[in-house]
Amino acid sequence: MVQDEQWATDLAAIEEQALQALAKISDESDLQAWRTLHLGRSSAVMQTFTRLGQAPKEQRPALGQAANRVKQALESALALREQALGQAELERSLSSERLDVTLPGRQPHLGRLHIATQTLREIYRVFAEMGFQVYRSREVETDAFNFELLNIPAYHPARDMWDTFHTTTPGVVLRTHTSPGQIHAMREFAPEPVRVILPGMCYRYEQSSVRHEIQFNQVEVLAVGRGITFGDLKGTLQEFARRLFGQNVRTRLRPSYFPFTEPSAEMDVECFVCGGAGCQICKGSGWLEILGCGMVHPLVLQNGGYDPAVYSGFAAGMGPERMTILRYRIEDIRNFWGNDVRFLEQF
Numbered sequence: 001m002v003q004d005e006q007w008a009t010d011l012a013a014i015e016e017q018a019l020q021a022l023a024k025i026s027d028e029s030d031l032q033a034w035r036t037l038h039l040g041r042s043s044a045v046m047q048t049f050t051r052l053g054q055a056p057k058e059q060r061p062a063l064g065q066a067a068n069r070v071k072q073a074l075e076s077a078l079a080l081r082e083q084a085l086g087q088a089e090l091e092r093s094l095s096s097e098r099l100d101v102t103l104p105g106r107q108p109h110l111g112r113l114h115i116a117t118q119t120l121r122e123i124y125r126v127f128a129e130m131g132f133q134v135y136r137s138r139e140v141e142t143d144a145f146n147f148e149l150l151n152i153p154a155y156h157p158a159r160d161m162w163d164t165f166h167t168t169t170p171g172v173v174l175r176t177h178t179s180p181g182q183i184h185a186m187r188e189f190a191p192e193p194v195r196v197i198l199p200g201m202c203y204r205y206e207q208s209s210v211r212h213e214i215q216f217n218q219v220e221v222l223a224v225g226r227g228i229t230f231g232d233l234k235g236t237l238q239e240f241a242r243r244l245f246g247q248n249v250r251t252r253l254r255p256s257y258f259p260f261t262e263p264s265a266e267m268d269v270e271c272f273v274c275g276g277a278g279c280q281i282c283k284g285s286g287w288l289e290i291l292g293c294g295m296v297h298p299l300v301l302q303n304g305g306y307d308p309a310v311y312s313g314f315a316a317g318m319g320p321e322r323m324t325i326l327r328y329r330i331e332d333i334r335n336f337w338g339n340d341v342r343f344l345e346q347f
Contacts, residue, residue, distance in 0.1 A: 014044045015070045022074075022081055031082065038074055045070050115328075115347040116217055116336050119320040120199060123219050126243045127197045130236065132221070135196040137181030139203075143171045145180040149303040150260040158259045163205040174203040178220035179260055182296070182315060185222060186304025191311075193225035199320075210332040217320045222296070224306060224313030230263070230295055233314035237293060241269050244323075250276070252287065261294025261315055272327060288326050291318035 018038040025031050037043060048067040113121070124134060143154075152158050165174040181198035198220035206212045223236070234253060241251045250270040258264040268287035270276045276286035293316035298308035306313075321336055328347070335343045 011045070011048065011066050011070045014038075014048075015073060018045075018074055019077055022077055025081065026085070028085065031078075031085065035078060039071070039078070045074065112344070112347070114336075114344065115324055116321055118347065119324045119327075120217060120219070122244060123318070123320060124197070124199070126240055127221070129243065130239065132195050132197050132223075135181060135185050135198050137178070137184045137198055137200060139175055139201055140167070141173055141175040141180050143173060145183055146173055146175055146177075149183045149300070150179055151297050151299045152259045156259065165203050165205050175200075176204050177202050177317060178218045179315070179317065181220055182222050182260070182300065183304050186224060186301070186306060189224075190305030191307075193223075194313075195223045195225075197221050208334060210334070213321075213333050213337065215337065216333075219318050219320060221293075221316040221318075222313065223315075224296065224301065224304070224311055226311060228312045228314060230314070233293060233295065233316070236314070237267055237291070237316060241267070241290070245269055245272070245327075253293075256292060256294075258292060258294055260297050260300045262297045264292070264294035267291050267293060267316075290323055290326070291316050293317070 021038070022034055025034055038045065040046065045067060048063070147153070147159060164176050167173060178198045178200050181200070185194055185196050185198065200218065201215055202218045203215050206214060208214060223232070238251050241249050252268050253265040254268065256264045256266040266289055268289050271279060271282035271286050271288050274282065274286065278284040278286050282288050293314065296313040296315050301308040301311060301313065321333055324330065325333060
């Protein structure tokens with residue numbers, strides 16, 4: 001009985017000492033240290049449970065109950081103290097870290113259209129206003145559609161103008177230009193008149209540089225019908241340039257050569273930077289090339305399903321990235337596909 005009373009006295013002292021220490025705690029770190037000291041495995045109250053085996057058998061239940069009561073009392077006191085400290089921290093935060101609800105909110109960063117897409121959509125808009133519709137064609141082409149049907153047979157030296165990506169399947173290539181879409185469109189609409197633009201990605205096996213890239217967008221223009229003349233070609237492209245670059249822009253056509261058009265030409269617009277006086281951008285000429293064009297070659301018309309004795313047409317091909325480079329004075333075409341946010345955010 002004496003041992004029982006001594007253990008009860010010890011437990012009461014342990015409880016009182018722990019509660020006094022708990023009352024003095026004012027921050028979370030001290031609270032965690034108190035938990036370890038008074039409720040950890042090496043604490044006095046937990047050691048009581050390990051010493052129960054030393055007590056007489058008939059006294060063990062009472063001693064265990066007494067130790068359990070002290071342990072539960074300390075745990076309850078700890079929970080209350082944690083709650084009190086949390087409430088005090090909340091009140092301190094509310095009083096010292098005030099939120100000014102009148103301040104303007106932070107503007108979220110929204111995504112924007114890629115500059116190449118912006119230029120493409122401008123081109124779509126202009127040609128849509130002139131009655132052209134968008135026609136999509138495939139990026140993987142046969143040699144026949146990419147060259148043969150466009151009056152570029154295998155022996156033709158003009159094939160050197162296009163550095164071609166060949167696939168592992170013989171006769172299948174990545175298209176080097178959007179012109180193969182002319183044949184697809186004509187064969188779908190013949191013998192009805194056709195007026196379409198054919199946008200898409202093209203691929204050429206070239207050394208990347210500030211002016212050349214292995215992939216680029218291109219927009220093909222095609223109009224086929226009865227009585228279409230070179231004057232219609234010139235008028236259409238002049239109107240396109242005015243709507244895209246401004247009503248006062250000056251244009252000119254220069255003779256050129258493309259196997260799938262005859263006659264062929266290239267179109268220039270007056271330099272946006274110097275106004276035609278001559279500068280570094282236009283290399284002193286006062287003009288900037290924007291596209292190639294011409295009357296659809298009779299053989300190409302025939303391959304598309306039209307009788308060249310009855311029908312005629314014109315075609316043009318332009319590079320949206322090139323136009324963007326000229327309009328915004330971009331120095332490196334590789335910036336379009338580099339995904340550098342510092343470049344893209346400018347547009």
